[in-house]
Amino acid sequence: MRNLIAGLLTLGLVTAACAAPDVTGVWMTEDGEGAVEIAPCGDRLCGRIVWLKSPLDAHAQPVRDENNADLTLRDRPLCGMEVMSGVAPGGDGWEGGWIYDPEAGARYSVAITPDGADAIVVTGFIGIKAFGRALHWHRAAATLQRCDAAPTLKASAGNKRS
Numbered sequence: 349m350r351n352l353i354a355g356l357l358t359l360g361l362v363t364a365a366c367a368a369p370d371v372t373g374v375w376m377t378e379d380g381e382g383a384v385e386i387a388p389c390g391d392r393l394c395g396r397i398v399w400l401k402s403p404l405d406a407h408a409q410p411v412r413d414e415n416n417a418d419l420t421l422r423d424r425p426l427c428g429m430e431v432m433s434g435v436a437p438g439g440d441g442w443e444g445g446w447i448y449d450p451e452a453g454a455r456y457s458v459a460i461t462p463d464g465a466d467a468i469v470v471t472g473f474i475g476i477k478a479f480g481r482a483l484h485w486h487r488a489a490a491t492l493q494r495c496d497a498a499p500t501l502k503a504s505a506g507n508k509r510s
Contacts, residue, residue: 400427
């Protein structure tokens with residue numbers, strides 16, 4: 349009986365995940381400064397930074413999580429960093445997880461809804477979704493050069509961050 353119940357619960361999670369719209373892929377942030385890859389993590393979704401417009405700081409070093417409220421995390425590179433996790437099917441898309449904003453150094457609840465074939469709306473909020481900030485992300489080009497795949501980053505005049 350226990351196996352039957354576990355099987356039904358698993359089937360319910362799989363069915364719910366299949367019914368939710370597909371928001372996986374690589375997405376350019378609204379401001380065009382970064383790209384996040386959203387992918388399955390078990391029965392939920394997570395996201396990692398995979399491209400940065402300015403991947404290096406003024407000293408030609410990888411940009412770090414310098415605004416994090418946790419001082420012990422400020423030295424970690426932004427490229428490759430997990431910025432979304434625990435997002436499950438719900439509502440008219442995906443919700444229930446968290447998203448991290450490196451510029452604010454803060455974590456928020458998140459909801460993701462599709463907006464056509466090549467766009468999603470990512471809403472970060474505290475408490476009530478209606479009072480959150482909705483950002484429009486667009487699907488990144490397949491030719492995007494990922495920063496998390498590069499063995500070393502090289503500085504050039506066009507990619508230094510001030």
